[in-house]
Amino acid sequence: MQALIERVRTEAVYLGKGIVKVDGFLNHQVDPVLLTAIGAEFMRRFAESGCDGLTKVVTAEASGIAPAFATAQVLGVPLLYARKQRPVTMPEDAYTAETLSRTRGEPARLFVSSRYLTARDRVVLIDDFLGTGTTLQAMLSLVAQSGAALLGLGCVVEKVYEGGRDRLGTIGVPMVSLARIDLVDDTLVVY
Amino acid sequence: MQALIERVRTEAVYLGKGIVKVDGFLNHQVDPVLLTAIGAEFMRRFAESGCDGLTKVVTAEASGIAPAFATAQVLGVPLLYARKQRPVTMPEDAYTAETLSRTRGEPARLFVSSRYLTARDRVVLIDDFLGTGTTLQAMLSLVAQSGAALLGLGCVVEKVYEGGRDRLGTIGVPMVSLARIDLVDDTLVVY
Numbered sequence: 009m010q011a012l013i014e015r016v017r018t019e020a021v022y023l024g025k026g027i028v029k030v031d032g033f034l035n036h037q038v039d040p041v042l043l044t045a046i047g048a049e050f051m052r053r054f055a056e057s058g059c060d061g062l063t064k065v066v067t068a069e070a071s072g073i074a075p076a077f078a079t080a081q082v083l084g085v086p087l088l089y090a091r092k093q094r095p096v097t098m099p100e101d102a103y104t105a106e107t108l109s110r111t112r113g114e115p116a117r118l119f120v121s122s123r124y125l126t127a128r129d130r131v132v133l134i135d136d137f138l139g140t141g142t143t144l145q146a147m148l149s150l151v152a153q154s155g156a157a158l159l160g161l162g163c164v165v166e167k168v169y170e171g172g173r174d175r176l177g178t179i180g181v182p183m184v185s186l187a188r189i190d191l192v193d194d195t196l197v198v199y
Numbered sequence: 200m201q202a203l204i205e206r207v208r209t210e211a212v213y214l215g216k217g218i219v220k221v222d223g224f225l226n227h228q229v230d231p232v233l234l235t236a237i238g239a240e241f242m243r244r245f246a247e248s249g250c251d252g253l254t255k256v257v258t259a260e261a262s263g264i265a266p267a268f269a270t271a272q273v274l275g276v277p278l279l280y281a282r283k284q285r286p287v288t289m290p291e292d293a294y295t296a297e298t299l300s301r302t303r304g305e306p307a308r309l310f311v312s313s314r315y316l317t318a319r320d321r322v323v324l325i326d327d328f329l330g331t332g333t334t335l336q337a338m339l340s341l342v343a344q345s346g347a348a349l350l351g352l353g354c355v356v357e358k359v360y361e362g363g364r365d366r367l368g369t370i371g372v373p374m375v376s377l378a379r380i381d382l383v384d385d386t387l388v389v390y
Contacts, residue, residue: 029288036289037279037315040272070260070280074268080231087229089261093300097220098227109284124228
């Protein structure tokens with residue numbers, strides 16, 4: 009997606025240790041014009057891949073919410089975001105899966121109410137980044153626990169050098185990334 | 200906002216101790232059609248109140264992101280969401296303010312990069328709930344630290360019985376709520 013690739017080329021900053029900062033338009037400050045186009049592009053790609061009958065877009069709080077919301081808007085289907093704490097309003101029979109906190113590097117858990125994800129759902133998973141794939145693996149586990157059908161995965165930016173695609177590679181559904189970042193001699197290559 | 204008021208009347212569940220569950224359309228599962236209308240309604244109300252020259256919509260992760268994104272979409276201005284942990288990508292000179300974790304009831308902090316909120320900004324604050332006003336007070340502190348001009352506050356649902364409006368009442372800008380919930384003999388009254 010050319011507009012996104014250009015934006016990543018212009019604004020992404022490499023901080024070392026594999027960490028890329030894109031907080032000017034994606035995961036702290038958010039550009040709604042770009043994100044709206046990103047949602048439309050995800051849905052175009054999923055439709056091309058034959059995904060149909062989608063009932064829900066699933067993501068994890070917090071940085072997945074904006075791109076997932078923009079994607080859900082295209083078809084008007086609900087967005088469901090996994091919580092990182094079980095709120096007092098969530099029943100105790102919630103689905104849960106272990107992941108890693110991206111901000112703290114510690115083990116963390118995702119929670120989804122079993123009321124909102126069921127075997128009747130047909131879902132795509134959306135996230136801002138595909139890095140090592142840990143968060144998406146946890147989301148895949150939540151979907152599997154619910155019995156919902158998985159139709160596709162989408163990430164806004166794929167950090168190719170972290171190998172998440174290979175780790176998730178055998179799931180048998182389209183895995184869409186709209187911009188890719190690789191590292192060559194500690195320099196970002198965006199494509 | 201009648202469509203929202205009807206939705207709250209139909210779906211909100213009172214769990215006792217002042218806690219209202221609206222996670223079927225607002226803060227776990229999200230209805231993008233309703234939220235898009237909510238964003239438009241916030242902007243219509245702010246415009247009526249004479250807010251102009253808005254440069255940014257500010258909220259706090261995670262449940263503020265969807266309504267704030269829908270609001271920012273209307274004018275195409277950036278959305279900025281305060282983080283609850285300082286990410287490794289955020290400079291150490293970030294603005295920070297103390298609040299309470301809504302899920303855990305413990306003290307928590309909000310962080311905003313000083314790069315994205317400055318004295319040149321003219322902002323509105325958006326959140327999903329106005330309860331005791333603690334989160335909005337922390338956001339007001341972040342805006343004050345930045346020197347940005349505050350043009351208005353908006354919350355999707357105001358829990359009248361928690362008194363947040365009175366606590367925030369002297370800030371001198373429009374404070375918009377699109378649905379209000381009060382408690383009479385442990386029964387929700389929505390208007």
